[in-house]
Amino acid sequence: MTRQMLAAALAALLASTAFAAPGPGPAALRDAALHDDVAFDILEGLTTEVGQRLAATPAEARGRDWAVARLKALGFANVHVEPFTMPVWLRGDESAEIVAPFPQKLVVAALGNSSATPAGGITAQIVAFDGLAALAKAPAEAVRGRIVFVNHHMTAQQDGGSYGEIGAIRRTGPSIASKKGALAIVIRSIGTDHHRVAHTGVQNWSDGAQPIPAAALSVPDAEQLARIVARGKPVKMHLALGARMAGTGTSGNVVAEVPGRDPKAGIILVGGHLDSWDLGTGTIDDASGLAIVTAAAKRIMATGRPRRTIRIVWFGAEEPGGFGGEAYAKAHAGDRHVLVGESDSGADKVWRFELTAADRTVPIADRLALALSPLGITRGRDAAHGGTDVEPIAAAQGAPVIDLSQDTTRYFDIHHTADDTLDKVDPEQLRQNVAAWTAVLAIAAEDAEELGPVSPTAAK
Template identity: 80%
Template sequence: MIKRPLARTPFLFTAAALLGTSTIAFSAIAASPDPATLREAALQDDTAWDILEGITTEVGQRLAATPAEARAREWAVAELKRQGFANVHVETFTMPVWQRGEETAEIVAPFPQKLAVAALGNSSGTPAGGLTAEVAAFDGLDALVKAPASAVAGKIVFVNHHMAAQQDGGSYGEIGAIRRTGPSIASQKGALAIVIRSIGTDHHRVPHTGVQTWVNGAKAIPAAALSVPDAEQLARVLERGKPVTLHLSIGAGMAGTGTSGNVIAEVPGRDPKAGIVLVGGHLDSWDLATGTIDDASGLAIVTAAAKRIMAAGKPRRTIRIVWFGAEEPGGFGGDAYAKAHAGEKHVLVGESDSGADRVWKVDFTAADPKAPLADRIALALAPLGITRGSARAHGGTDVGPIAQVTGAPVIDLHQDATRYFDIHHTADDTLDKVDPAQLRQNVAAWTAMLAIAAEDAEQLAPVAPAPER
């Protein structure tokens, strides 16, 4: 780890600016460790920025199960120890490794021109010299599903769509199926390769990568995403009514097995029987940029919040921070954690993995999501402009598995995702995209939640664990 100065960011943001209240000095925390005091103090704290700037600068991209992710684990252990956390350690696991190579695309006919492209996770490579074939275009996944094999076989499939920006990012689940399952469907129908319009809401000329998994015996084929403007350009060329030929060169492929791991740290509680409050995010990232919003910011947010609770005194319950490995290629870290810790008492779980823009809504999943404890958490979040929702919290890829096997209650602190899918999985996922003021609002929200959940004598009743699959 490179030693870095602890200089603070030049951005200024106070509790008074957001809450209309007086500024509270950090030195007052130990004397008044109540949720409101901790929440307001967090609005002035740059611990999250320091962590975020550190890992994105000193490590950079962190593709799962590669030497880059291993360097990130080493950095994480040193940083969590430096921050004063206890029981810092790594729990490793093995998994398949995918690596990117060269990636180019160009229209050969009728209007020759280059296109911006990025391979999707688990894509195979093209033959030496690339692949040239006619394009078979489909408007959406359903059109590809309904197409006869004769319309696809021997061609490069192109799937177009439109993804709108939404505060809750809800369209990602539906539109993302094009990336997750489209390649397998195309392969099963005999396609030579597939390119999709990026699963993104921007109009920058940067493609969005992301994982897809070969299912039902589908043969691995080259699979890639075009930037949104390039996909729209290809669609306009196709509208001319002439056959379109595409040349694709993808050097990606599987590279055996490797090691990933979860980095774990704790704020030990006073009562070992009171259970664990688990918070986390994922350490790995895609390899096109520095993985700032996805998900170094989430790691920084929950870690800074846990540190603030630790500085205020020993909480009743243990707070466990997990920097999960290998989320992007399929949630390997979450599955490994659930397998290793299913026998432990988790009283509340949550993760931060939607960027660094402000938290706007909170949801719960518990046997009684309207229990007084949930009410107290929601009330403590309200001064930050956070409303209480009525949907079931799902927790996300990393903490979802432990919630499923144990029935642990789940909390979702929803971040504003309006611009998240402009940047998600692209070469634009860099530090300059983070607003320090909104980052601090996230830390304040997680701090207020932890101050109550880790100390309150009450707990949310667990839900029935999911049946074994």
């Protein structure tokens, strides 16, 4: 080896990943993050000083203002809002009561895109179904002119498993009931708690389904109604919902960056959603996700400039149907996303990671597994999902996706209810999330390895 050859080799070595970012490595950054206070501070601030942030309302706009101020104060670059317009849905007053045979009030919350009842409400007989399949196969004459009630038996699970299946009652039950001529529908909340707080959530009218009043009863109220129905006497309910579509409004995505050293190295996109339902303070859904990814990105920023740009997005209007994610994918079609991920299942600990890459045997997956293992995080065998906000850009570009799966055992006790408040967050588990995302960003932002693009088959 000549001196020139040695010098060239040394230069190449110094320019390589391992030497490019002096300072603490992923393991040290991860462990330091276990003492993080930035995430809780974001979480406490946003949920206290703004509270609920219903999409395309003044509350969400106050959330964007808060976000811009805080992200700038934290030192991020390119902090800005990317506005978009969307249809607005508002809740209004709501009430439900059993009129006969046993008069009593029930706790109810309209579902997203529900229509209002006529002023003064409606009174009609209940027709009850156990599960969506029973409603789907019921003859229209059994449903016509009645208020449909759909019960179910959702259980709490670490992997949120039953939300997909049981959640179909909320997502499609109203359209099915409407097409059979129901006056209205009340479902048992898609939730696993036993508190008098109803779980709202979005539903979309399928083609040809006339909007009707659609609401969820709290779980204790649904159980009460089921007991009353089981007595065998006709059950009459009075339902009054003030829910309504309110024209077009403005939402927006708040974007911030840790600029990378190498403009050709692509962008790592991590996010959560800024909007929330209007009943709680949107703490576990999803101020937690914002707080976690932002605190992790700040830790990488504090060590110097990473090779790849880390882009944080606080998405707007996720709850009513992923408007922010769609707007982002359209606005950023020209950016090269080398990895995307989202935190949107609360603040309880991460227990698994999944990676969708061009090849599932990419070496980086092993390095991630090694870095996450000390946090009690195992490597999953499935494709990553990504979440509503990042799915559109991932699908459009075949971008690699990472999931850090959070323990959702408690999540569906709280999700979409008035109970989604700060006291539900365990600061220790929140920190474990920050540590996990810090490790992921520390590795993925420096690593020279390319994970994608992902073919449509690999993503399945």
